[in-house]
Amino acid sequence: MVMAVKELGTLHSVGKGIPRLDADEKVRGLAQYADDLNVPGAWYGFVVRSPVAHGRLRGLKKDPGFDWSQVVVVTPEDIPGNNIVDLMGRDMPFIAHDVIQYLGEPVALVAAASRHLARVAGSHIRADIEELPPLLTLQDMVARYKEDPAQLHELASQTIRKGDTEKALSEADMVVEQEYSAGHQEQLYIEPQGMVAIPESDGTMFIHGSMQCPYYINPELCETLDIPPEKLRVKQSAVGGAFGGKEEFPTLLAGYCALLALKAKRPIKIIYDRNQDILYTTKRHPSWSRYRVGVMKDGTIHAIQTEFLLDGGAYTTLSPVVMYRGILHAAMGYRCENVAIDGHVYRTNTFPNGAFRGFGAPQALWAWESMIDELAEACGMTPHEFRLKNCLHQGDSTPTGGILRDSVGSPTVLEKTLERANFSEKLKQCSHGRRGEKKWYGIGLSFFAHGSGFTGDGEARIKAKVALDLEPGDDGKPVVNVRVSSTEMGQGTCTILPQVAADALSIDIRHTAYPMPDTFKVPDSGPTVASRTAMVVGSTIFSAGKKMKAELEAFVSAELFDGQPVVLEQDRFCGSYGDKEMSFEEAAAQYLSRKGSLRVYDQFKLPEFIKWNQKTFEGDAYPAYAWGCNVAELEVDTLTFEIRVTRVTSYWDIGRLLNPVLAKGQVEGGLVQALGYAMLEKIEIKNGKYDADRMQTYVIPTTLDIPEMDLHFVEFPYEHAQPGAKGVGEIPMDGLAPAIANALVQATGIRMRDLPITPEKLFQMMHEEKTA
Amino acid sequence: MNKVKRTWQINGEEHQTEIPPVRRFLDVLREDLGLKGTKEGCGEGECGACTVIVNGEAVLSCMLPAGQVPENAEVTTVEGLEKTPGGRLLQAAYAEKGAAQCGFCIPGMIVSSYAMLSRDPSADPARIREAHAGNICRCTGYEKIVEAIQSAAEQWPAGTKG
CATH class of the missing domain: 3.30.365.10 (Aldehyde oxidase/xanthine dehydrogenase, molybdopterin binding domain)
Structure with missing residues (x-):
């Protein structure tokens, strides 16, 4: 049943049940999740939320009896750029300033030296809201749809048409009609959402935390913080499960942390407790x-x-x-x-x-x-x-x-x-x-x-970019680092991509590594979503690996093997005259000492016959x-x-x-x-x-x-x-x-x-x- | 608030602390002693990510006031497992079988495994499932976790507590 795949070469890592490369640190309790990061001087952020699901915000009342000198409060006026979370639409603010659209919508942000104090301060801010009737459930939504869809606020629509369906329905021997529905589902990753924002002395805002998509946060936060992309660094910490729940939501949390950090001029950490996490994060659409x-x-x-x-x-x-x-x-x-x-x-x-x-x-x-x-x-x-x-x-x-x-x-x-x-x-x-x-x-x-x-048209638009870096590892030995924005969240990116890179180069997987994505070091290979990492990012790593292999073979041929044709196979460079051989490790060390580190880029291209x-x-x-x-x-x-x-x-x-x-x-x-x-x-x-x-x-x-x-x-x-x-x-x-x-x-x-x-x-x- | 003094043997090392008796043992471990391997997943004793062993019993450290951890208690957290032959067996089995995915439940899960096998290394899959019903994992569907524990059980060092 297995079909032949052309020009694949001999695969030594792909297809094997190699244990996860991060298994050791995970079974020893050493993996650093957001709440495990040691951030000296960090204060804790807290989000003050609307107690009603729909209404018009008249204003905020801060309790004059509370000592506000010990905390920092952020309201929309403090936002340097646009108060917009730019996803598929530009209708959502970071902090509500006019209409309240859901229970729990942020109306202010607070930070203090302890979680407790931040929470207490938040309880001394009250939103004055003129309530409006809410639409809350799928059942009510569907009832209105059946009555007259014009009563609903449409966020998006799309049609698919093939053939002549009405005519075909009239021709059919039988027409079966039926309705189905499904409710919310919570992702319930075991690690709750967590993020840290660290304002650095050169004006860089460093976002570090639990996320699927570093290149969502950059550029989305740049517009809100009014900083150029090169001043926003986003790095992933170990992620304790995501399932989509850490795709777009972490942009909000990063925004809350960064806005507070700008005003407080110190690092801000927000770790949701489970109750906040269930109430105030995304779910599967009913x-x-x-x-x-x-x-x-x-x-x-x-x-x-x-x-x-x-x-x-x-x-x-x-x-x-x-x-x-x-x-x-x-x-x-x-x-x-x-x-x-x-x-x-x-x-x-x-x-x-x-x-x-x-x-x-x-x-x-x-x-x-x-x-x-x-x-x-x-x-x-x-x-x-x-x-x-x-x-x-x-x-x-x-x-x-x-x-x-x-x-x-x-x-x-x-x-x-x-x-x-x-x-x-x-x-x-x-x-x-x-x-x-x-x-x-x-x-x-x-x-x-x-x-x-x-x-x-998503892949055609994003054109996933990847890089492989041949550089000295922590132990000084050469290592091929997989540089992608595709994150490890439990699914196996940190292992499958090195497997693919190792086979493309024909080297042992121990010479490869997957460092945690950091936007200052990795190109944008797109978000870690849509079952795309293995196919799209994996195949681009494969072609980058082939490029690196050719580059290293040319180097060994020209500088070490007197110009004879060279092939890198199963971790060894072999000259075609049969008199010279060198291990990958030795040759790569020679490359590093003579030419410095080597970066190879590649970009995903859809086959030309794919039309949409x-x-x-x-x-x-x-x-x-x-x-x-x-x-x-x-x-x-x-x-x-x-x-x-x-x-x-x-x-x-x-x-x-x-x-x-x-x-x-x-x-x-x-x-x-x-x-x-x-x-x-x-x-x-x-x-x-x-x-x-x-x-x-x-x-x-x-x-x-x-x-x-x-x-x-x-x-x-x-x-x-x-x-x-x-x-x-x-x-x-x-x-x-x-x-x-x-x-x-x-x-x-x-x-x-x-x-x-x-x-x-x-x-x-x-x-x-x-x-x- | 009044504080109490406690001396505990945590992962074979002596720790002296002075803590408010109602402070969660989880916070004492993570924040006061820097043992961040133990995780908080729910804060209400439902998920088991905070499981640690106190005097041989697997307990939920998020539900345990530190004052109730007795003087001279022997405590094992995930960080202590590699100091024991059984703990190392379990770690190797979890890694090899693919039992860890995101890894966040694993510190509690593997500590529960260690507590169970220390008591009863003859456990069959049904017993293993029973003993881990309080440890929630959202990634694996538990299959590879059960496989890993079985594999460790088969090689469990005879006559020891692990």
Whole structure:
């Protein structure tokens, strides 16, 4: 099944389960996370927040009885530049100055010598707000949408059109209509958000902390601080999990710290406690999907019409792109020549929703893969027959008219998973809510693709830049440092990129290293998001490594081997006359002593045949797709309605496996996060506030909730991005919820269309069914 | 506030402190003694990132008033594991099996593993899962953590407390 990859050379690091290069410091407790940084003279920052979700800010009242001399207070008047957080829209201020759009919106910043004093001072500032009626929930948003969308404030919209969907719906033998929804999900990285801003004597502002994307903070903060990019240094500390939650949010925290640091003229540290972290950071967008799908009697999908709505929260932030990824996956995976998709993001008065592993795709696929089972049933087909009949193959066209040219893991992952799970046989054993049983058994299927890299024109715009530095390491020996802005946050960047660099050069991985990204040292290889690091940044490192290899071979040939042709292979330079050989380490040391350090740059280029129209959403939405298939088996306790997922079987095509141990770790962790999304993790809004605001009330899976996981990879390497990885970060999040809902139908006869699926909701649905 | 004097054996070294009895033991370790390996994930005893061993028992240092840590208590934090054969085994197994991803839960997780195996090195996967149910990890899905602990258990130095 493994396809040949040209000109790859012999790989010695890639494909091996090399232990993480940062494992040692992590298991010894030595990794320095934001709160572990020793920052002499630092004060602690605190954010004073609006107690209401929507209103007009009349002013701030500072308690005259409080001793303000011991603290520093920042209000909008103190901001040197523009009071704007520039993400996809320029509508969000760092500190509110007019309209309050969500509960907890900053109205002032305070710093003091201790956390306690900063908090106490903050409690002596009161915002005077004229309250306005808020729009708080997805349910209210959808109700207004159905009544008249003009009542809503639209933050973004986008359409996809292929063929003539209305005509095709009228031609179809059957039209199935259905609605699905999903609630918030909190990233719940175990390390809360934390940041430090250090004003340096030369006017540089040094931002150091927990983040995914150093090159978001620079340039975004430059406009607010009114400093040039070269005066803003951003460095990543060890990151204790992120999952998208540290994509755009850290810009806010860095802004709070930097604004306070400017005024206080000293370092400022803000470490959120868990309660602040849940209440006042981004979450996965709640979503609502409505489908009208036309099918023919033989089970062919003839027309797909869908609306995909996201609850954006208070400001635009990254929501447009989350919605784009959502609509690009909302009808993906299956052949259909008539597709009409409308995506919208509307404002509600909650904290802006944001990036979370999957980035719109899990919401879209939750609905779409549930719908696929409903379509199969309408056609009188089994879930697997229907999928096998309609799924995309190599050469087919996606909903945006892109052609799946190569590296297509469909239908292989589907076929292999079905076989491995013995799906068709076990489907016959399902309980269908039979009376008199203690436990109901069900099995369910989902099949899906996830676009690798930025959506649409993103990679073409960013043109990821990377560098490799050959320089003396801490021990004086030559080391090849990987210089990228791609961060390590647990997923494995710090190991896979050195693996790729080592193989490109044909050297031992011990001669490579991955220093923590620092914008004063690394070029902008783009943010660490969108399942793009392995494919986009990895392939650019690979070509940079090839360049460095050629440079070093030329040096050894000219200066050490009397001009004879030289090849660097398996850590040794070999002259072609067979009389000279030198180790990489020795030759690289010679290079350093004669010529100094060597930096090689490279830049990512999309293959020329990848075409995309960002206005009409036509063409190749992604350079490549990863493919996955999940089979979930579960048991329902017929007395308590407790649902226990007992087993997940799945196959994945993520292109070439750079590191099988790390890749499997991504899949296991992603599936468990998806299990939480599907069944456990629930936040509702009560009195304008999230009701689950701590780890006691926001419950995520523990060791006791984990199903048996039978996970396998099939490799379809992506030849246009050597060594051929596609991306594994997000796809494990995409398909488990619908597989569970589909299994639950087989177990109970009840179709759940709102996430999370809890025993309470199941009980209610069974009760309604009985009384109906 | 009144302070109390305490002498503790932390990771085999004697530490004398004078602390307010209600100060969280976590803060004493991290801020007063500079042992920053132990982490705070939730501050309310839910996540287990702050787990340390006091006189053989795994405890949540964010919920423990320092005054309740007895005089002459033997304390083990993540920093102390490498001083013991069992601790080194666990560290190697966690690294090799890919049990650490972001690593933030690991100081608490691996200390819980050490406490459990010191008591019962014969633990099977079900027991391991039970003993680590109070240590939340958001990255790994726990599979590789359980594998690592099993692997360390198989090689656990016989007849020792680790």
